[in-house]
Amino acid sequence: MNSTSMLEQMTYEQRYLIHQAMADLDPQYDETAQLLVYSSGRHNVRESSHYLIGLLIRNAPGDVARACDIIERIIDNQYDLPDEIYHGTFKRAPQEPNPPCGSLPWKSFAPGFAYFLDTTxxxxxxxxxQGNKELERRFQAAVDHVLPTVWTTYDPNWREFIACDFAAVLAYFEELLPAELVRRMEASMVLAVRGSIDRRRSDAIPMNTNIELMHIFICDFYGHRLNNPAWIEHAHEEAQRFYESFVEFKSFAEFNSTTYYSVDLMALGLWRACGKSESIRAIGREVELGLWENIALFYNAEMANLSGPFTRGYEMEMTEHSMLGVIFFLVLGRGYEHLVVPNVESASDPLLALVGFQVPEHVKPYLLQHQGDRQVEKQFRELCERSKPGENTPLCTATAWIERDVMIGGMAGSLNTSGQLHPATLYWKTEAGKLYTMRLLRREPGGRWGAHYRGITYNAKAEKDQLSVQVQFDTPRELELFFEISGEQLDSAEITDSFWRLPGLNLEVEANAPSPVIVQRDGGLEIVYPYQPAAGTIGQMSFILKRVQT
Incomplete structure (x- = not known):
């Protein structure tokens, strides 16, 4: 497709996204390195891959040449080491060192071996x-020096993200590219797809929903393009397996995640726009419909947010660390520009504009205005990517109470070790229109809440005016369990053991827990409950937060 006039032919919403994204990304381009660079001086390979799509859509003087340069540099940063677990993926930045090589004969191990290696x-x-943090750090550094440690020394997901970008480039803009560059892209994709399939079959690094959807797409797309029947067959098998897991509860393992729902919708958009197999596209249409229905179930248009709980979350605002606000703008149109907030995911906006989205008519009213107060309950099977194979898809129940100015979320049954799990959440809006949020997190003293810890589980339930939480600790680590409350003019003096007086909301608190420490921070406060392990015991805390009128 010739893109000379593509931008002019796009809708207002598509053009708005392209212009805003490129205004943000163009200044980040490093002419010497031919990649995007951040203020830290570190270049970003994946975001550069997203950026080149915007260049090809815009097709202003010099844009195609710049896009071609970026493609060359991206491929220069791909690993071509067939015996390594990171074969076919890409460096996150040219500056990062190569992962260790030759120390992990991973293809000779049984599926799921990574769990046993990690726990050992x-x-x-x-x-x-023996609890010495410096020794722990030094031991882990030694492991990372000898073994390729996923997420630390390499990111396997860059295969799928960049392969999806390249697929869009080849589907829409191939005629703008030199033939030799196209051949080099195809050779690169052979490495990426082979590495992705090897990963999937070995289950060495389980695939979360968004990666699974991209994996199916790239196997189908490149299987047809490169005439590889085995890849096509694999794509069909994986699509059917995904569909069978989806229809059990019509829900995703990465449940209610604003960050990953947006990637899911992007991947399903690629299935629809660029997929080669009609049977896979048909599955995609049904799954996409079900995903929108899940979004509508937990969405509150008055607050422009999903209610929680979240299996994987970074921020409480839907427009932060997520493309979901952008997708809502694309489907709702003028008047919803406020949902387009530049964030760490904004480099993907051109691809979102390119593939487009289809919202079922019966879902759209939920995105436009509050459809009445409601109690919500939904089951799903999560993926605990660091748990024992065969025991890593526990059945979970998400509950929520959603009214115009208050949303409460709770999750029960999760065994997830990730700090991205948000099992208990609360949103409220004051009469003045100020939005406040609360979430339950955990960390080691002085640590960060996003780390993985085994031995802490939650059971939470949301009801009208009430959030109940039970927490179980079976770990030798000292931990801090804390409610993080964000918003303006929060006063630690208004927090007691049994009553939290917050702007626009008052909560009676029944806590079976140590007395909390209140920590005032910029933008909010933390109500921190310390956990001190006792030898041979399993610790517990419980909370009932009741909304009261005063």
Missing amino acids: LAQISAELS
């Missing part, structure tokens, strides 16, 4: 360090 190394670390 954790046990060795605990035995060696």
